[in-house]
Amino acid sequence: MLRLPRLVAALALTILAALPVSAQNFPERPITLIVPFAAGGASDVSSRIMGEAMGKILGQAFIIENVAGAGGATGSLRGKNATPDGYTIGFGHMGTHAASVATNPKLPFDPRKDFDYLGIHLTTPNLIIVRKDFPAKTLQEYIAYAKANGKGLKMGHNGAGSLSHLTCVLFFQLINVEPTYVVYRGFGQTINDILSGAIDGTCDLVASVSSHVLGGSARGFGLAADTRFPLLPDVPTATEGGLPEFKANSWLGLYAPKGIPPANLAKLRDAAVKVLDDPAVQKHFHDLGGIIPAPKDRGGDRMLAIINSDVTRWLEVVRKAGGVVAQ
Amino acid sequence: MEIFDNIMLGFSVALGLKNLGLCFLGCMIGTLIGVLPGVGPVATISMLLPITFGIDPVGALIMLAGIYYGAQYGGSTTAILVNIPGEATSVVTTLDGHQMARQGRAGVALGIAAIGSFVAGCIATIIIALLAVPMARMALLFKPADYFALMILGLMLAVVLARGSIPKAIAMILAGVLLSTVGRDLETGEERLIFGWSELDDGIDFAVIAMGVFGFAEILRNLYMPESRNVVQATIGRLLPSRLDFRQSFWPIIRGTGLGSFLGLLPGNGAVLAPFASYSIEKKLATDPSRFGCGAIEGVAGPESANNAGAQTAFIPLLTLGIPPNAVMALMVGAMTIHNLVPGPEIMTKQPKLFWGMIASMWIGNLMLIVINLPMIGIWVRLLKVPYRLLFPAIVLFCCIGIYSVNNNPVDVYLTAAFGLLGYVLIRLDFEPAPLLLGFVLGRLLEEKLRQAMAISRGSAWTFVEHRIAAVMLAISVVALIIAVLPSMRQKRNIVFAE
Amino acid sequence: MSGTAAGASGDNPVRPPGITRDLVAGLLLVTVAAGAFFGTTDLSNGEGAGIGPGLMPRGIALLLGGVGALIVVLSFFGARAPIGGIALRGPLFVLGSVVLFAVSIRTLGLAFAGPLAVIVSALADRDSRPLEIIIFAAALTLLCVGLFKFALRLPIPLAPMLLGY
Known part of the structure; x- marks a missing residue:
């Protein structure tokens, strides 16, 4: 038997839930996370780990949608064109959201302009x-x-x-x-x-x-990083090998389409950063062979800055190589 | 002996209540998705990956492996009953399996497929347990030049496999190879045969062609010729193979198992060749090859055994070398990395429980599958009693959902419709679609291996002679082609002269 | 079964009609081969050790054209199967239902695209019964939603307009 106060509370909740979307209630339904690659690779696995952990914080399930094609351009285009309400976000990495500008002459988006970034969650x-x-x-x-x-x-x-x-x-x-x-x-x-x-x-x-x-x-x-990698302590860095210019760090991160409500963006960004302190997530990422970015390298603004500098750098490398067209 | 200790260890792991349950669950899901046209194991395993986060790694891998070979069993059911191959490996089963179903021998075909798969699975499991390491080392003897020769041999076998006119079969193989070159070039990124349609950048998916030229085209043919669809429904016949069926299938099953076990362990996805090779050999060895394509039980027993044996031994390169030979195995790598397991030589020494537990569970899984599948034959066969006017819209819907979920992209569904039309035209012009699919599957590897071999040899075509394996296989290919083409040439000439 | 098909039975060789199946088949192959050959003229054959992206498709196209021409020549000898009628009803509704599914799956979702595909494809068959197929479509869609969406958890849109996913 339902007691009256509880019934009233339940009714009130139902009505509240039916009110026009307000940031307070975001998210009210599952969030789709577009992965522009087939399932099973490091991109997919890391996205699933992020989705699982962010889902716990936001109280909604994350649905992973693998949209493979054109080296990640197909799925990323779908992410760019998604309704900017925060219910569709996407995954991108150094290849899809930086090097692609140099290697794909028909890239249907500009990673420097078309996305609101949530932050980098893994580098390798x-x-x-x-x-x-x-x-x-x-x-x-x-x-x-x-x-x-x-x-x-x-x-x-x-x-x-x-x-x-x-x-x-x-x-x-x-x-x-x-x-x-x-x-x-x-x-x-x-x-x-x-x-x-x-x-x-x-x-x-x-x-x-x-x-x-x-x-x-x-x-x-010739590890292309400043310091040796914890998983491979015996592998010397390129600097140790006398080629300090060889630096290539691949990063993986999340984005939302440009123009989602600021409050929703803040919630998503907050969750994407917070999960990186979750010991379970840290263990998973470590096992994958990745490094979780230092606190100063987390967050959407930092991700955008890294994208801007990486785009410039790969444009230069590809120009010198006389052009590289992505398959 | 050490091996017995290991096998005992494996069974003690696999027979735990939880692992037994996960193995059963995996086999059930696998059978289900295998039966549904269009939904392949790749999509399902990727969806179930996150569920396995919470299970211990041994249990997770046992379940995923169960899905994988369960799907192989289920795939043959669809191939036999409705003539739709769910995977590249069940294309051959459609040839004689569906003909048997049309003759009211669907139960026999399903039964011999299940029994052949079981025998093959048992033998392949023993091979993995005893010979995994030396066989993996042997697989590494194959260089790109050898793979190229192997693909050439595979294409020659496809000519042998042809039912009707040899020129038409060759044309279909070539068309399949041509289709496989559509898309951006792997090496230069240049567009090929896309004609400005960027949706084709990544080439055409196997499922799109298979569902189109087999699934939809078959429906159109049945609608066009109502008498052919009624044949399937009229008679049911016996449900299990007779003594004669067993006698005819015994050697094909053994030969298929041997072929499949060997080809499956090649890390360059040699398993796709196994059923084709088995079919060609059985057809060549048969006293009356003309029965093939008209419901010969050897044409189901051999390829099905080869298929399942290859599916099992494909674990060898994964577990011993850390090389995933196909898309499903690549997903297994993902599942293992999630659990901090590094596929490679250390698995055997550092994770004996996992290694031997998986091997033991393969055998248990095969046993479960035959226990699940034999009683289900009655149900499957009764499915043919469903009026065709209801059956075909259901197939259309399952195919649509399956194709969509390959890439979550509606474009694939459009393309499948286009290939359905193409398949219909081909059937009306007396072309066989099976060689088209084989050409398509092998075409991409053929080109990649050719270019790799030539790059490694720095442009010297002698590389195909210098590599002994390649030289031997190319020689066999030439002989096979001559054997296949000569009789028909003589026949053609006779016809010409008869005019 | 299609009503427009005339002389659908014909696998048995009859009087030589001008156009045989093999002739059409061969001409089709030659056309495809020519399209592939001229469609890849801007791709390189490669130089030195590297094989270019053009070699394989052009080589295969040449072979295919040759086999097609052979089939054309052979079509004037031996048994001549007539081309037969062309059925429109089957391809129109079956393939049309597939296209409709593709158009509607991302906007209307499986809840609507499913029954649409079943009902439209059923129109291809004269034997279909309206009430039966409507009930069947609804039941089948329910089954698919339960199976794919909830049991297998495939990310198929259910009814984006109503539910948002």
Whole structure:
């Protein structure tokens, strides 16, 4: 039996819920998070972890929608064009929201203008890995080998415009060598030919290659970051190897379409930053091979600043390389 | 002996009440999504990933693996009953499986598919337990040049597999390869055969072509020829294979298992070739090859066994080398990383409970699947009693939902409609759609491996001779082509002279 | 079954009509091959070690054109299957229902796109009964919503206009 006060309270709640959307009640229904890649990769997994944790804070479920295509442009375009009410947000990374400006001449959006960013939640540095019987043991030896052999050095990457391709282009620009590129569809195929010895190596994210370096089936060096990576304490940085200019940090973050109500944006941003202190989230991200950004590097404004500087940088790298068109 | 200790450890993990329950749940979900046309294991596993966050890693992987091979079982059900292959690997099953259904032998076809899959699953599990490490090392002997030769061999097998006119089959294979080149080039990012339509940038999805040229085109053909749809419904026949059926299927199942086990362990997604290879071999070995395509039970038993064996041994490169051979295995990597497990050589030594528990659960899963599937045959066959006027709109809806959920993009649904029209035209012009699909599946690998091999050899075509595996496979391909084309040439000439 | 089909039975060879199935098939292949060949003229064949993006599609197009021409030639010999009638009702409603589903899934959602697809596709069949198919469409949609949306949790829009998701 319902007692009267409770019934009144329930009624009042129902009426309140039916009132026009006010920021106070946001969010009142599930929030869709668009991931512009197929399920299962680091982008997808990190988004699911974020969605799960943010959902707990905001009291609504997050629905992950994988909209793969055009290197992330298809899903990101859908995110840009979504109704700006805060109920649709999206995932972007250094490739989709910075390098794409340089590599995709038909990019249907401008990451510097078209989004309200919620913040970066994960970064992962790049490094060079080679097959385990490769003659060079250190970055210096590798650079010497590359200069001596030129086209004889066979480096794999995961498709035109992929992060591994761009990292290779950046690295070989710095040492002024043009190796032979062997192109694969995705990291699984690339690492297969490194393990089998068909090619010499690749440039990729720590998140992808850490298991193979740890297991001893491939050798890593030239970590493109300031300090060594906690997961791979034995891998020296590029600075240690004498090439401090080689810095490539891939970041993953969230955005909302431009122009969502400021109060809703504030709530989303707040949640996206707060979850990074959640020990469960921290453990998940650490296991993925990522670093959670330092407090000063969190939040939407910082993300926009990083995007602006990364766009400029990749435009320059791609221009020097004589153009790279993303696949 | 150590291996027995390991296997005992595996069973002690897999037979725990919770893991047993998760294995069963996975097999059920897998069978369900496999049966539904259009909803593949990739979409489902990705949706269920977050649910497995809360389960311990062994249980999570046991459940995901259950979904994966459950979907292989379920996929053959749809292929046999309504002639729609849910996955590349069940294309071949449509050829004779659906013909058997039309002859009232749907129950027999489903039964032999389940039994063949079970036998193959058991043998493949034993192979994984005993030989995982040496076989993984053997898989690494395959270089891009060898994969290229393997793909060529696969295309030659597709010619052998053709039912009708050989030139038309070759044309379909070539058209399939051509379709696989649509989209932005992997290496240069240039547009190919897109004609300005940027929706095609990433190429065409397999599911789009399969649902179009098989699913929708089949519906259109049945609507056009009402007598053909009634045949399926008129007779049901016996539900389980007879002694003769078993005798005919025994060797095909064994050969299919061997082929599937070997091809499945190749990290370049060799498993897609397994059913095609098995079918071609059975057709070549048969005393009366003309029965193939008209409901030969060997044409179901062999490929289904090959398919399931390949699905199991595909775990070898994942668990021992950390290389995902296909999209489902790539999802497994995602599931493992979430649980802080690093797929690779250390799994066996550092996570023996996981490694052996999964292997034991594969066998238990296969047992469960046959227990689930054999009694269900009666239900599936009764599904054919549903009047066609209700059955086909239901298939249309399931296909639409399935296609949409591949990329959550309506464009894929439009494209499927277009391929439905194309498939209908092809059927009316006496083309077989199966070689088209095979050409499409192999075409992309064919080009990628060719370009990789040539880049590695720095432009020397001798690489295909210098690599022994490649040379042997190319030689077999040439022989296979000659064998396939010669008799029909002679036949054609006779016809020409008869005029 | 379509009403517009004339002489639908014909797999058996009859008097040579001018246009045979094989002739049309061969011409279709030649057309596709020509389209693919001339559609890729701006792509490079590659130089040195690298194979360009144009080599494979153009090579395959040449082969396909050759096989198509062979089929055209062979079509003048041997058994001649007539081209047969073209059914419009089936393709129109079945493929039309698929297109309708694609148009409406993101705006109206599965709750409306589902029954729409079922009912429109059912029109392709003369045997369909209106009341039966309406009830069937509603039941099937309910089943799909329960299965895909709630059991499998696929992110399919249910009724965005009404529910917002």
